[in-house]
Amino acid sequence: xxxxxxxxxxxxxxxxxxxxxxxxxxxxxxxxxxxxxxxxxxxxxxxxxxxxxxxxxxxxxxxxxxxxxxxxxxxxxxxxxxxxxxxxxxxxxxxxxxxxxxxxxxxxxxxxxxxxxxxxxxxxxxxxxxxxxxxxxxxxxxxxxxxxxxxxxxxxxxxxxxxxxxxxxxxxxxxxxxxxxxxxxxxxxxxxxxxxxxxxxxxxxxxxxxxxxxxxxxxxxxxxxxxxxxxxxxxxxxxxxxxxxxxxxxxxxxxxxxxxxxxxxxxxxxxxxxxxxxxxxxxxxxxxxxxxxxxxxxxxxxxxxxxxxxxxxxxxxxxxxxxxx
Amino acid sequence: xxxxxxxxxxxxxxxxxxxxxxxxxxxxxxxxxxxxxxxxxxxxxxxxxxxxxxxxxxxxxxxxxxxxxxxxxxxxxxxxxxxxxxxxxxxxxxxxxxxxxxxxxxxxxxxxxxxxxxxxxxxxxxxxxxxxxxxxxxxxxxxxxxxxxxxxxxxxxxxxxxxxxxxxxxxxxxxxxxxxxxxxxxxxxxxxxxxxxxxxxxxxxxxxxxxxxxxxxxxxxxxxxxxxxxxxxxxxxxxxxxxxxxxxxxxxxxxxxxxxxxxxxxxxxxxxxxxxxxxxxxxxxxxxx
Numbered sequence: 001x002x003x004x005x006x007x008x009x010x011x012x013x014x015x016x017x018x019x020x021x022x023x024x025x026x027x028x029x030x031x032x033x034x035x036x037x038x039x040x041x042x043x044x045x046x047x048x049x050x051x052x053x054x055x056x057x058x059x060x061x062x063x064x065x066x067x068x069x070x071x072x073x074x075x076x077x078x079x080x081x082x083x084x085x086x087x088x089x090x091x092x093x094x095x096x097x098x099x100x101x102x103x104x105x106x107x108x109x110x111x112x113x114x115x116x117x118x119x120x121x122x123x124x125x126x127x128x129x130x131x132x133x134x135x136x137x138x139x140x141x142x143x144x145x146x147x148x149x150x151x152x153x154x155x156x157x158x159x160x161x162x163x164x165x166x167x168x169x170x171x172x173x174x175x176x177x178x179x180x181x182x183x184x185x186x187x188x189x190x191x192x193x194x195x196x197x198x199x200x201x202x203x204x205x206x207x208x209x210x211x212x213x214x215x216x217x218x219x220x221x222x223x224x225x226x227x228x229x230x231x232x233x234x235x236x237x238x239x240x241x242x243x244x245x246x247x248x249x250x251x252x253x254x255x256x257x258x259x260x261x262x263x264x265x266x267x268x269x270x271x272x273x274x275x276x277x278x279x280x281x282x283x284x285x286x287x288x289x290x291x292x293x294x295x296x297x298x299x300x301x302x303x304x305x306x307x308x309x310x311x312x313x314x315x316x317x318x319x320x321x322x323x324x325x
Numbered sequence: 326x327x328x329x330x331x332x333x334x335x336x337x338x339x340x341x342x343x344x345x346x347x348x349x350x351x352x353x354x355x356x357x358x359x360x361x362x363x364x365x366x367x368x369x370x371x372x373x374x375x376x377x378x379x380x381x382x383x384x385x386x387x388x389x390x391x392x393x394x395x396x397x398x399x400x401x402x403x404x405x406x407x408x409x410x411x412x413x414x415x416x417x418x419x420x421x422x423x424x425x426x427x428x429x430x431x432x433x434x435x436x437x438x439x440x441x442x443x444x445x446x447x448x449x450x451x452x453x454x455x456x457x458x459x460x461x462x463x464x465x466x467x468x469x470x471x472x473x474x475x476x477x478x479x480x481x482x483x484x485x486x487x488x489x490x491x492x493x494x495x496x497x498x499x500x501x502x503x504x505x506x507x508x509x510x511x512x513x514x515x516x517x518x519x520x521x522x523x524x525x526x527x528x529x530x531x532x533x534x535x536x537x538x539x540x541x542x543x544x545x546x547x548x549x550x551x552x553x554x555x556x557x558x559x560x561x562x563x564x565x566x567x568x569x570x571x572x573x574x575x576x577x578x579x580x581x582x583x584x585x586x587x588x589x590x591x592x593x594x595x596x597x598x599x600x601x602x603x604x605x606x607x608x609x610x611x612x613x614x
Contacts, residue, residue, distance in 0.1 A: 053514055083517035097508040101530045110526075111516055159512075166516070 003065070004029045004202050005050075005170060010062035010072075012042070012049050012226075017273035020045050021226040023062075024300075027170070032196060032203045034217030034234070036210060036249070040270060042226040043206040047172045051087060052079050085115045088163035092175040094155035098147040104131075104158045105143030108165050115166035130161040133198075135191060153184035160191065170202045171195075177212065189216050210253050214238060219306070222246050225271050225281040228300065232307030240318050242309035244289075245282045247317050280310070288313045288320075355606020361599030368412045369419035376409035380566050389582045399584035401574060407584060411592050414566040417478070418596065421551035421560075421567075422544040424482045429489030430540050434533070436490065437497025442505055442524050451494065458491050467550065468559065476559040478551075485547060496539055500532035534611035541604030545597040552593050568593050 003026040012020040020042040027033050037043045048054050050064045050071060064071040066086070071079055083089075091097040099107060108130055109123040118126055124143065131139035134157040147155060156176060163171060173192065177185035193216055196203055205217060213220050214234060221231040222245065230243035241247045248266040268285035271277055277284055279294040286293065293312055300308040311317060368375050384404030392399045398407035440448045458466070470484035504510065505528060513523040548568075554560030555569025563570055568589040575585025 051515065053511065080517050080519065083515055085517055089512075089515040091508050091512060093508055097512045099509045099513075099527050099531070102527075110522075114516070114518060114522075162512075162516070 003027060006065040008063045010049060012045050013059045014057060019226050019273045023228055025221050025231060027202050029202055030200050032205060032217045034213035034220045035204060035206045035223055036213050036220060037223035038208055038270060041223045043223055044174050047174055047206055051083055084111060084166040086168055087170045088166060088168035089172040090159050090163050090176050092178050094159045097159055098155060100147055103144045103146055108162050111162055111165035130164055134161045152180050153187060156188055173203060173205045175207055210249055227281055230309040236304060236307045241321050242303045242314040242317060243311040244286045244313055244317050247321055288316050354602050358599050358602025358606060361595060362603050365415055365419060365596055368415035372413045372416055376412040378406035378409040380410045380413040392584055398588040401585050402578060407588055410566040410571060411589050414568050414571060417561055417565060417567045418548050418551060422548050425485040425547040426540060426543050428486040430493050433490035433493025434497050434536055437494035438501050438524050438529055441498035441501030455491055455495050458488060471559045478561050481554055481560050493536055496535055497532060500535060501528055504528045504532045537611060538604050538608040541600050541607055545600035548596050
């Protein structure tokens, strides 16, 4: 299976800090990959680095192979043609990500004109189809509505419609449901999955919410302090987490099987990106850490055919997870 | 709680009776401003139609007559009808309002967009230029330039344009700096749009409102400036009827024929009030988002 996108050893350097350090993952066509992590773990930076959207002070290294060609080495003019056309992106806050003074319809037809050379009545027709596709009722009437006339969920749908206008092969979703009500969250996630099926589109879903990942993603990469801690199929990671951090994350989420038990948070706070610990970056907060964890950053090692972890104590973690279950 | 709920609709009704969704109710101030500006525009476009007499017709038997039914604003030392001269002067002063703000507003807006969006060396140079210009009073700077170029309206436009664009650019730069940090600017880049589209189609309409308001105020200021220069003999030259020139004409007769300077002066005040009120209205309109 050839990868649509393969990120190799991606790092972002801002001044002395490396908020993203050695991130690698691959994404197949039609696959939904979840990138999970706390605030400041480098999730959003990773997405923006792939599209070369970081400001000048951030230096990016590594490679991001898009159908075999390195995005990071591409000249600006070339990657600009890919943005929106091949890779779309939606944001956490749909209100601020839409231009407040232009009607939704115009913002869709603008993208249609730019990417598909579709103009005038044809573009309007297509815009109505797109609004229909993302489930906005009365699409034809809504073309002339302004962003502030939509509710939060509808705005995110409109944002998705704009992102879909260029018919991208990959949609980057940066916490697309964080700003929404839980019921709306569910609708938007279902919509993304439906679009994945109907349009054969791949999705990278960045979130801090493990519950969202469990319900939507095929595979997961757990990010902590700019490094990938564990990556693998969603089911495998939930059944047998291979990293102490993953286990900690799962224990800090309420679960029916563990009802009426005290939730276990992870003690401490993530490290300062300017002063990362020399060994495993989670080691200072880890209850399972041994001396070796503090010495050198553990490399990713396979636990299964597609399951890998950067934890020296993976076996101990699996044991603890089994006891808990 | 129930009190609040009961009071809310009443309050809303009191604040905005008959308010439609798109068009807010026009307040009397801006409406009055619009009426004044419209009146001035009519005078400027068709003074021969509005004015009762020719502004240049001498009448040596009727010099320095006080206001009367035949000459509501009186006559000057050549027997010319002051009302007609004030009306004809409107044409020149409206020209001043438009010509001395059009280039600064357009060029300043574009320049402000570019330095605001791109920053870097151009922005640094621009900021130094702003520092330089704001240290010298605007009027002094313009008078200095006009004095070098020679008196006359065209040179005044050149002088005002050369300096005035900086204020628009400064205003626009600040707005663009705020707008470009917002997500929709990033979204535009994510969509693969080029910078001209992001800057002029998305950022500019979101940032333009303070500039529009300033433009209206600036028109009033430029009329004052044009009148000041006319008064000093650096702007419009006699016998062209221009409000400032008219006031200057009357200054030798101030004690005997007050009407020669008072009525052109009132025209300036009226224009100033009209543009300011209109500017307030424009500000309210663009602020409703």
